[in-house]
Amino acid sequence: MIKLLLTAFFALFVLFLYGPMLAIFTLSLQGPDGALTFPVRSFGFYWLGQVFQEQRVGSFVESFQRSLWLGLAVVAIAIIVSVMASMAFRARFKGSLALFYLTISSLVVPGVLISLGIGITFQVLDIQTNWFSSGLGAHLTWTVPFAFLIMLGVFNRFNPYYEEAARDLGAGEVRTFQEVVLPLILPSLIGIALLGFTLSYDEFIRTSLVSGQYNTLPLEIFGMTTNVTSPALYALGTLTTLFSVTMIAVGFGAYKSLSRQ
Amino acid sequence: MYKSWKVLQPYLLATPQTLIFLMFLVFPILMIFVVSFWQFNGYAMTPAFTFENYVNIFSSQVSLATYLNTFKYVTLVWGLCVAIALPVSYYLAFCIKRESIRVLLFLLCTIPFWTSNIIRMISWIPLLGREGLVNQALLNLNLVQQPVEWLLYSDFAIVLGMVHLYNFFMIAPVFNSMMRIDRTLITAARDMGASGFEVLKEIILPLTAPGMAIGSIFVVTLTMGEYVTVRLMGGGQAASIGKLISTQIGSLQYPLAAANAVILLLFTLVMVTGILRVVDIQKEL
Known part of the structure; x- marks a missing residue:
């Protein structure tokens, strides 16, 4: 009986999570006469195509490219830094505990403070904010802690005998890392890369005040919510969500197949 | 030579990460603190040492109401997240017997977390709006005569939106804690005649507390500074500290925004230390 109730509760919860998403998926697959609310008037891909047209309020393609490059840079830095x-x-x-708490606080400080802080710092130092400088920094405060905590967990379970064996066989530090440590942590690194990328790709609050002249994709979409009143907005939402989900699926698949080897 | 390299090595390895946090976390927050004492003359900020900004905040009815309103959101969202996370995690951890299905269902709860917050908020509009699905259904069932107005652009919508966005931060640690509970403890309790409710109260809840603490820290800090949901779901009047700060920045009142940010940070720290006092999370890390 209780199990039945819990199953029902779980089902409702999943509906709560996915219902709204499904609503805009459906509404983005309409013909030119489509509107922002149900019922669906006609089926078509008109609005998905509209996303790639020049928008009156800005360009989706350029902001997508910016988010893509930013995400890649963030992932590269986060991996290197957190593995080290x-x-x-x-x-x-000495100071390891301090660094640990510093990392945790980076995660739990309200995002608006990071944004404001970096914004003010750049203002006072008279440096122009930009998505690839101040924006990058803001993203690192969000992604590095995740990467670091995962890597701590990975090395907690890591057997040091492998490295000792390699050293006994005459391998140097660098070679031990390249040929022993790296292959063993590679699946986790791929997981971190995908995780970090989506975290960065969807980040809004921490970037909101420091992206400078050119918007990242989430900022662009946020701007559109006040200007765009057609299903093109939903279509854009559908596309970027599919992109995120694909990244996660690919990452999860790669992690699975690599860790099985 | 080799010996001193060994000693130095961890420091060198830890340097880049330390530098990143010093540059983009510690220094900016120090700057917020400094600027909160500066003056604002209507179009620019000038270095000074004045408590004017703080006095302004504490003497303004509007900002006090904003703070109260933010606490209201935090409390409601936190309560609802706990209320959802406990049964969901319990179901996943104890009712599902097959490991592969458990992983699958947990992933199902995780996926939305990887997608854009803004899109997730927008997607409530066709459901909750004046002409949304919920209102259409209510009208068709003759449950209401007029469309219900408070579904969207209201406090209800804000809390719903935040719970939708942040429940995962509670579910993940709570689920993790529950998975670590030694199953033999439960069997032992059952053998000694404990009822299902007693098992829940004496074993599962106490052992889940650290996970709930971690989840609470996340949910509280995420909702404290939140302004996306407040903007998108709250319409014009809704107020939160995060939104107040972003509005003040919009009008270039950096010192005032900084003072608000300092107060926000203090409240957050008080809450986090409060949670850490109650529950020891060391073991979870």
């Missing part, structure tokens, strides 16, 4: 730091954490060193 988590390797440092395998030995005891």
Whole structure:
């Protein structure tokens, strides 16, 4: 009986999570006479095509490219930095606890403070804010902690005998890392890459005040919510959501197949 | 030579990450603190040491109401997230027997978290709007004569939206805690005659507390500074500290925004330390 109730509750919860999404998916697949509300008037791909037309309020394609490059840069930096730091954490060193708490606080500080802080800093130092400078920094405060915490977990379960064996066989530090450590942590790195990318790709609050002249995709979409009153908005939502989900699916698949090897 | 390299190595490895946080977290927050004492003369900020901004905030009825309103959102969203996370995690952890199905269902809960918050908020519009699905259904069933207005652009919509966005941050740690509970404890309790309710109260809830604490920290800090949902779902009048800060920045009142940010940070710190006092989360990390 209780199990039945819980199953029903879970089903409702999943409906709550996905219902709204399905609504805009459906509404974005309309013909030219489509509107922002149900019922669906006609079926078609008109609005999906409209997304790629020049929008009156800005360009979706350019902001998508910016978000893509930013995400890639963020992922590259987050991986390098967090792998280094988590390797440092395998030995005891002074200040490790401080760095640990610093990383956690980066995660739990309200995002608007990061945005405001970086914005003010650039203002005071008289530097122009830009998506690839101040925006990049803001994204790192959100992605690096995730990457770092995952890597800590990975190295917690990591067997140091593999490295010792490699060293006993005469491999240097670099070679041990390249040929022993790296292949073993690779599946996790792919997981982090995809995770970090989607976190960055969808980040809004921390970027909102520091992206400078050119918007990232979420900022562009936020701007459109006040200007665009056609299903093109839903179509854009559908496309970018599909993109995120594809990235996650690919990442999860790669993680699965690599860790099985 | 090799020995000193060994000692130095962790410091060198930890340097890049430390630098990133110093540059983009610590220094900016120090700057917020400094600028909160500066003056604003109507079009630009000038260095000064004045408590004017803080006095302004604490003497203004509007900003006090905004703070109260934010706490209202935080409390409601937190309560609802706990109310959802406990049964959902319990279902996943204890009712599902097959590991593969459990992973699948957990992933199902996770996926929306990877998509854009803004899109997720927009997607409520065709459901909750004046001509939305919910209103159409209510009208067709003759449950109401007029479309219900408070479904969208209201406090209800804001809380609903935030719960929708942030429940995952509660579910993940709570689920994680529940999965770590030693199943033999439950069997032992059952053998000694404990009822299902007693097992829940004496074993599952206490052992889930650390996960709930971590989830609470996330949910509280995310909703404290939130302004996307407040903007998109709240219509014109709804107010929160986050929205107040962003409006003040919009009109270039950086010192005032900074003072609000400092207060927001203090409240957040108080809440987080409060949660950490109640529950020891060290073991979870």
